[in-house]
Amino acid sequence: GVAYLLDREAHRGPTCQDCHMAEGNHFVRTPWGFLGVRLPEEDEEWMGYRATVLMGLGVLDAEGQPTPLLDVVVAGDMARLDAESFNAERKRITDVCAKCHSPSYVDANIANADKMLKEADKLFAEAITIIKDLRKDGIITVKEGEGVYPQLLSFYEVDTKVEQILYEMFMDHRMKTFMGAFHINPDYTTWYGYAKMKKDLVEIKELDHHMRKAFEAEKAS
Template identity: 60%
Template sequence: MKKRLFLIGGRCLAAGIFLLGQDGAAVPSKCEECHVAISPMQVKDFNRGVMSETMTCIDCHGESHTSAEDVANTRLPTIATCQECHEQQAAQYLSGKHALGLAAMNAMPYTHMQPRSFVEGQKGCGGCHTLGLMNQEARKSDGRRYYRYGMDCQNCHTRHAFSKAEASEPEACQTCHMGFDHAQWEMWSSSKHGVTYLMNRAIDPENKDRAPVCQTCHMPGGDHRVFTAWGFLAVRLPEPDKEWVRYRTTILKGLGVLDPDGNPTARLDVVKAAKVARLDEESFWAERQRMVEVCTQCHTPFFVSENMKNADLMIKESDVLFAEAIEIVAGLYRDGLIKKREDYHAYPDLLTFYEVDTKIEEVLYEMFMDHRMKTFQGAFHMNYDYSTWYGYAKMKKDLVEIRELAEKMRAEKR
């Protein structure tokens, strides 16, 4: 392959080296000559990475832009660009949950009502969720491309270093997997696993891998397909536990996947397409088994199965409280104490997230997105504090508040 950089003592001399075409116009290596002045760190980063040994800027950006006047002609790479040379990683990635990130976001009923800047830019929902677009050529009115559209690979392999080592550190996941409704970073980094890893990375780097990072469990063997058994919403069908089925049914009504009589709605298809809920037993247990095989590299089978079972049961305990709360709010709809929106169907719509009209629904939203999430996500990430105090204890408080608010609304009506 073409290689136009000279390596001297392991360092690249990118700047001074360029070729001129027959007519003196810029040819590819001029990219660096000009960009070393405009964006020097990009040139430096790229030349530090292994790809600079055989590639240049044009391999990803094409060669149709050669001056400040024709910037809109440059190609911004997409997953398809990387796929040309990294077929395996791209195929794995595209078959996983990340690649459904935009579909799942757009499946939410109120996403289209969010301010555009929250959805389309590199910030807000879009900052984390513009995932899975292939060959995205959407352009703004000035002809320039949107950044990061269809360029998911850089989410862990930041440009232009594109490093494997960097993507293997847990911090690569932190920007998105943190905070309010998915605090996996906080949970892991203060769990025994995280603390053991971080301590050893500092004092005994060679043995840091004795404790697992996100990638150990979610990308075993470098598999780019991320997928978990329960997923974000932690609802699955069918459910063998008869008692749990009752709570689950209420939750599915709240999610709008079942109508008030318990029949599937059109939303079920959307949920299916974006794989938001787990809808058959087989795939649930296949994902679970994949995870258990990771744990048993370091722990014994019984230790692991007990841990998993107990975490599953914590979801059930949360669902007892959550279902009661949903039914209380549904009762207010039924009795006309909360005015239905046009598209509501007798149950509070949990998937509207924070787009709600009343205080009691706001509490229900927090119970769902903040406290129920923390209860079970904390359980799976060995974070006892998140499960207990930021999770279950807060759910209890939410339920008390919901009961009280409902009582007040009813009293006011009387």
């Protein structure tokens, strides 16, 4: 921005590298990972939302059992799947935060960001369930080899507007909601993240209503 152009040598705040590559660490890992999921989860309500999200990702099947895709997630280190690794990453990143901020400030904002991710998952799980029911009821065609849950990691191939909205909700708006929260950026968290997720859910519900009406009308004709 303008401040950078005025004095490129000034160091007015932390860079991405200061926090995510501290002490030369090139792994760029975070406790929640790219997908914003973890296991286990002590919060039972949140675990209900999480299970739905994991089914949407194809990591769990409709019965809640692991699928071969879980091995891909593990191999790619895309999520922390045990408490020990999650807590280790959280300590590492909060130790970096504590270089500039007080412990109480760090703890409060980390807790708030966790709550924001839970609220995002609540909306997202509801949206996934709506799409799942459309697929289960035959309103959206389930392709060979797929289950009733939407295939969030293969959304370049979806054929319906409602599934495209779900994909954007996941890859854009949910990401901005929880990543903005962990970066203490309320603008991205709310306007570009959470508010957009609410909008997505409204659109998905409207499309669900219209698709069901059209489906019933076609059956009756």
